Amino acid sequence: MVALIVGIILIAFCVFACLPLGLAWGAYIIAFLKGCAPVLSAFVGLVAIFIGIADIKDKNEAKKEELAAKEAEASQAK
DSSP states (O other), X not given: OHHHHHHHHXXXXXXXXXXTXXXXXXXXXXXXXXXXXXXXXXXXXXXXXXXXXXXXXXXXXXXXXXXHHHHHHHHHHO
16 A cells, blocks of 8 residues: 555656646656667667577477477387
């Protein structure tokens, strides 16, 4: 419950800070977002690459386990 209240307060502050009638930080926020966009996109790209590599490894491991299970079934059938 406390986390929900703190979250609502922080979102309200963010909206207040962006509005021209509030703190009028809108221009600074836009400048920050323009500056961090390349860094953020590079970070997201790296995470996507790592996830892709892990997915490929998982698929290869699943194929190996499936082949091992089929071989075990075939050896038990004999």
